Amino acid sequence: MPKIVVQVMPKQDLLDPQGKAVAKALERSGHKAIKAVRIGKRIELHYSSTPTAAQLAEAQKIAESFLTNGVIEDVVSVTVEQD
Amino acid sequence: MKIGVVTFPGSLDDRDAARAIRLAGGEPVSLWHADSSIKKVDAVVLPGGFSYGDYLRCGAIAAQAPVMQTIMKQANQGLPVLGICNGFQILVESHLLPGGLIRNEKQHFVCRDQKLRVENVDSAWTNAFQKGDEITIPLKNGEGGYIATKETIKMLEGEGLITFRYLDVNPNGSMNDIAGLRNERGNVVGLMPHPEHAVEPGFGPDSPVAMRSGIDGLKIFQSVLNSVVSA
Numbered sequence: 001m002p003k004i005v006v007q008v009m010p011k012q013d014l015l016d017p018q019g020k021a022v023a024k025a026l027e028r029s030g031h032k033a034i035k036a037v038r039i040g041k042r043i044e045l046h047y048s049s050t051p052t053a054a055q056l057a058e059a060q061k062i063a064e065s066f067l068t069n070g071v072i073e074d075v076v077s078v079t080v081e082q083d
Numbered sequence: 084m085k086i087g088v089v090t091f092p093g094s095l096d097d098r099d100a101a102r103a104i105r106l107a108g109g110e111p112v113s114l115w116h117a118d119s120s121i122k123k124v125d126a127v128v129l130p131g132g133f134s135y136g137d138y139l140r141c142g143a144i145a146a147q148a149p150v151m152q153t154i155m156k157q158a159n160q161g162l163p164v165l166g167i168c169n170g171f172q173i174l175v176e177s178h179l180l181p182g183g184l185i186r187n188e189k190q191h192f193v194c195r196d197q198k199l200r201v202e203n204v205d206s207a208w209t210n211a212f213q214k215g216d217e218i219t220i221p222l223k224n225g226e227g228g229y230i231a232t233k234e235t236i237k238m239l240e241g242e243g244l245i246t247f248r249y250l251d252v253n254p255n256g257s258m259n260d261i262a263g264l265r266n267e268r269g270n271v272v273g274l275m276p277h278p279e280h281a282v283e284p285g286f287g288p289d290s291p292v293a294m295r296s297g298i299d300g301l302k303i304f305q306s307v308l309n310s311v312v313s314a
Contacts, residue, residue: 014230017190066147069140069176071183071231 001083002050004059007076008068009040040076043067051080084311086304087114087124089154091145095132096167096279103279104128107304116148125311126163126207127154129170131223131277141184141226142172151177163207163270163307168224171263171273179271180264181239182231187224188256196288196297197222197276198250199262203243206269207310211302218299219288222254222262222276229257229264229275239264247274278303 010016016038023037045059056078063075086104088111090097101111112124116134121127135144145151151173158164158179166174174180187193201209201216212218231239236258239245247263255275263274278300281287287297 014185015188017186066143067139069143069183071175072140072185 001046001048003047003081003083004045004051004056004078005081006043006045006059006063006067006078007040008043008063008073009038009076010073012074014072040073050082056080084126084308085110085112085122085124086307087112087121087127089114089116089127089129089150091116091132091134091148091173093133093135093137094130094169096130096277097132099277099279100128100130100167103282103300103304106282107301107308109304109308114150116145116150119149119153121150121153121157126165126307127158128279129154129164129166129173130279131168131170134169134173137226140172140176142169142174142176145169145173146176155179158266158271161268161270163310164272165208165303165307166271166273167277167279168227168275171275172226174271174273180266180273181235182229182264184226184275185228185230186226187228187254192223192225193227193254194221194223195252195254196220197252197254197262199247199276200250201246202248203246203265205243206246206265206272206306208272208303208306209246209265210309211306217250218302219290219297220276220278220281220300221288224255224275227255227257227275229255229261231258242267246272247276 018039019037060078086109088100104111201212204212246265249260249262265272281297281300284296290297
């Protein structure tokens with residue numbers, strides 16, 4: 001199904017407790033090369049046909065206004081994907 | 084005087100909020116998330132709980148509810164609105180108050196009787212207090228860490244828009260110990276702790292006088308009665 005994929009990450013300067021916990025567990029299990037982990041979100045918006053440029057622009061707007069809160073998160077990317 | 088209490092899917096403290104309004108001398112009116120009508124109420128309380136299972140972000144989906152579109156419009160025209168806990172999260176997600184609320188600093192859900200200092204008494208929901216009053220009301224949240232940009236914090240501090248600050252313990256890592264805020268006009272107030280659980284002797288936090296006798300939350304609901312009568 002054609003879709004628009006929105007990727008979201010917590011802001012750089014914000015503590016990411018999930019990422020921190022995972023990084024600690026990796027370190028404990030011997031993965032010394034991994035210095036940090038950050039965990040974000042992937043949100044898929046599904047369409048019945050390939051999204052138009054207008055729909056992509058609309059998705060960008062939705063991503064910034066509703067799917068994320070600009071105080072705590074950043075929209076990393078909004079892209080069309082086929083599979 | 085009629086005060087609406089909104090029930091969203093996942094609201095928990097709507098009935099306690101209605102009870103607090105009744106004990107303060109107001110008439111609670113149930114409002115429903117899917118209705119855009121707020122039944123001509125004089126003020127609105129957004130209660131605590133886990134609206135929409137805290138999906139996406141706490142309060143984010145509730146902020147899109149039909150009832151919230153009406154509340155946002157009327158709040159911008161001066162309707163008194165109080166957001167408690169999840170209600171506070173809904174207010175920030177609705178942009179009626181600035182900033183955001185994130186996972187508690189130590190990652191745990193915190194439930195305790197929390198001491199607060201009343202910092203600003205020029206709002207619809209705090210005018211029954213004296214500036215500097217120290218009160219104790221229950222706090223129970225997992226995502227109560229208040230954050231905002233440096234400029235916003237400076238603005239809040241500079242204009243005296245912080246209504247309540249945590250005393251003794253900052254339970255969730257909130258910036259500047261912020262427990263509650265008001266908007267510039269003073270009709271919208273949000274706070275993380277729960278005043279509606281400290282309104283009736285026998286059911287509130289412990290006080291120096293007796294166990295469970297704390298009713299410090301009542302003044303928040305009495306304040307709005309004052310403000311609507313005097314308006």
